[in-house]
Amino acid sequence: FQAVRDYRRRGGVPYPPGPRPLPVLGNLLHIPKEHSWLTYTQYSKKYGTSESLFLMPSFKIYVLGDVISFRVFGQVIVVLNTIKAAKDLLEKRGEIYSDRPETPILDMMEWQWVLPTARYGDTWRPARRLLDRGLRPGAVASYRPMQQARARVLMTRLLASPYKWEDHIELLQGELLLDMTYGYQVLDRQDRKFDMVKRLSEFGTTLVLPGALLVNNLPFLRHIPEWLPRFSYKPLARYGHAMGWKSGTARPSLALQNLQEIEKLSGSDRDKAEKMVSGALASLYSAGSDTTVSATLTFFLVCLLHPEIQKKAQEEIDAVTGRERFPSFEDRPRLPFVDAICKEVLRWMPVTPLAVPHAVTQDDVYEGLFIPKGAIVFGNTWAILRDPDEYEDPDAFKPERFLNSNGSLRDDLNLTSVFGFGKRICPGRHFVDATLFITVASLLSVFNIKKRKEDEDGAFRYTYTGDSVISHPNRFGCSVVPRDKIAEELINADTLSR
Numbered sequence: 001f002q003a004v005r006d007y008r009r010r011g012g013v014p015y016p017p018g019p020r021p022l023p024v025l026g027n028l029l030h031i032p033k034e035h036s037w038l039t040y041t042q043y044s045k046k047y048g049t050s051e052s053l054f055l056m057p058s059f060k061i062y063v064l065g066d067v068i069s070f071r072v073f074g075q076v077i078v079v080l081n082t083i084k085a086a087k088d089l090l091e092k093r094g095e096i097y098s099d100r101p102e103t104p105i106l107d108m109m110e111w112q113w114v115l116p117t118a119r120y121g122d123t124w125r126p127a128r129r130l131l132d133r134g135l136r137p138g139a140v141a142s143y144r145p146m147q148q149a150r151a152r153v154l155m156t157r158l159l160a161s162p163y164k165w166e167d168h169i170e171l172l173q174g175e176l177l178l179d180m181t182y183g184y185q186v187l188d189r190q191d192r193k194f195d196m197v198k199r200l201s202e203f204g205t206t207l208v209l210p211g212a213l214l215v216n217n218l219p220f221l222r223h224i225p226e227w228l229p230r231f232s233y234k235p236l237a238r239y240g241h242a243m244g245w246k247s248g249t250a251r252p253s254l255a256l257q258n259l260q261e262i263e264k265l266s267g268s269d270r271d272k273a274e275k276m277v278s279g280a281l282a283s284l285y286s287a288g289s290d291t292t293v294s295a296t297l298t299f300f301l302v303c304l305l306h307p308e309i310q311k312k313a314q315e316e317i318d319a320v321t322g323r324e325r326f327p328s329f330e331d332r333p334r335l336p337f338v339d340a341i342c343k344e345v346l347r348w349m350p351v352t353p354l355a356v357p358h359a360v361t362q363d364d365v366y367e368g369l370f371i372p373k374g375a376i377v378f379g380n381t382w383a384i385l386r387d388p389d390e391y392e393d394p395d396a397f398k399p400e401r402f403l404n405s406n407g408s409l410r411d412d413l414n415l416t417s418v419f420g421f422g423k424r425i426c427p428g429r430h431f432v433d434a435t436l437f438i439t440v441a442s443l444l445s446v447f448n449i450k451k452r453k454e455d456e457d458g459a460f461r462y463t464y465t466g467d468s469v470i471s472h473p474n475r476f477g478c479s480v481v482p483r484d485k486i487a488e489e490l491i492n493a494d495t496l497s498r
């Protein structure tokens with residue numbers, strides 16, 4: 001009966017192609033627990049030929065591999081494997097493709113105000129507007145002096161304790177985000193407020209793992225009253241409280257900007273606005289920290305794998321600074337190769353290979369394929385950025401692909417898929433762009449990032465995590481050494497001047 005009802009609802013229009021569902025289990029076994037983007041990319045090739053019946057073009061049956069689908073316990077999951085499909089649906093039909101999958105656990109915990117998981121509509125809209133305004137290119141430019149200063153503190157720390165390089169990278173991102181958001185200055189890694197924000201946000205991200213999304217579709221797992229109350233400790237209230245956002249620290253920050261507007265309100269309007277603002281602000285650390293850390297770790301990995309690229313970038317930087325100072329944002333137009341490295345870092349190992357899932361709010365038909373209301377839709381950023389038609393030799397790390405023949409930077413419109421799609425595209429992307437540039441340029445101006453002695457002979461292996469929304473390199477050894485005496489003196493002089 002269900003099959004007949006389903007057929008009627010679709011009017012006979014087929015679902016996007018994919019592996020044949022099994023009885024009861026559907027496609028459960030076809031969805032891998034790890035690195036699912038690789039499997040989806042393979043499926044897209046397997047189901048990816050549009051075939052003509054009887055060799056007659058007009059009798060084409062649609063078996064488009066750029067859109068594939070799976071069904072698990074009544075949930076339809078759609079994966080868009082090309083930039084065209086992602087743009088056609090997530091961007092051009094954004095009004096119905098911008099929701100997020102239902103995550104009741106988050107709602108019960110009052111995380112519904114946190115932007116990356118917020119449902120599309122009246123809760124999301126004002127929070128998103130707030131962040132778009134606060135993180136637009138012009139506004140982000142005002143944080144440059146802070147980003148530059150913090151990047152230099154990273155150099156000081158790396159010189160003092162190079163073996164703690166991973167900790168220093170993580171601390172840098174925490175400092176940048178909490179300063180920009182709340183004007184809060186993290187003391188050190190032991191700072192208790194920093195630690196609490198970190199733990200709360202880690203907990204939040206485990207709830208949006210693909211596994212957690214499937215849990216929503218198993219009715220018997222939907223009610224978990226025994227353990228939920230222990231977790232519902234109003235995380236946002238705590239989060240905002242820890243950062244003192246209502247006391248409005250004097251440093252310019254997004255919190256400070258928004259306080260004045262809230263102060264004009266009263267009663268329930270004020271209460272609602274406070275929740276909205278604290279949710280929007282709390283989104284920034286949870287969405288921005290691990291992601292930028294992952295991209296920075298990939299940059300370190302690239303330096304180990306390609307010393308020649310590192311050297312070429314150093315030559316470019318030296319020609320601009322004369323090795324008498326650190327590079328700055330003002331130097332950026334004269335450092336296209338450094339910029340190209342940052343872009344290639346994002347393309348080569350996309351931090352969120354399947355972006356963040358969208359959900360559809362209305363039945364839809366695309367290229368003769370049926371996409372039902374409630375379907376979860378992934379844009380396969382990995383497949384888009386490893387498409388050999390767009391990126392020659394896509395598995396290779398080649399910054400030159402982002403340069404014109406005269407050495408100037410080349411625009412690449414597909415690269416924005418690193419940050420997702422349509423109305424939900426990452427609002428932090430301009431901030432990331434600045435952070436990566438100044439971190440990479442500062443690092444290369446004074447350090448060589450190399451394999452450890454023990455890794456020099458034999459094959460050096462690296463792997464990436466594949467069980468979460470964010471993918472990052474698994475731990476690898478690395479040696480961070482000042483390039484020479486000049487570099488060391490530059491760092492010391494800068495440290496003393498602070």
Ligand code: HEM
Nearest residue numbers: 115116283287288291292351355356419420421424426428
């Ligand atoms: C390399 C670093 C980063 C990457 C790769 C990244 C990627 C993404 C992606 C793929 C999405 C989902 C887009 C979609 O649904 O289509 C997203 C959403 C979001 N990102 Fe980022 N992001 C990064 C850094 C940041 C930073 C630094 C911030 C804050 C300053 C930030 C704030 C957000 C927020 C608030 C959302 C939710 C937007 C919404 O749902 O409307 N992200 N990001």
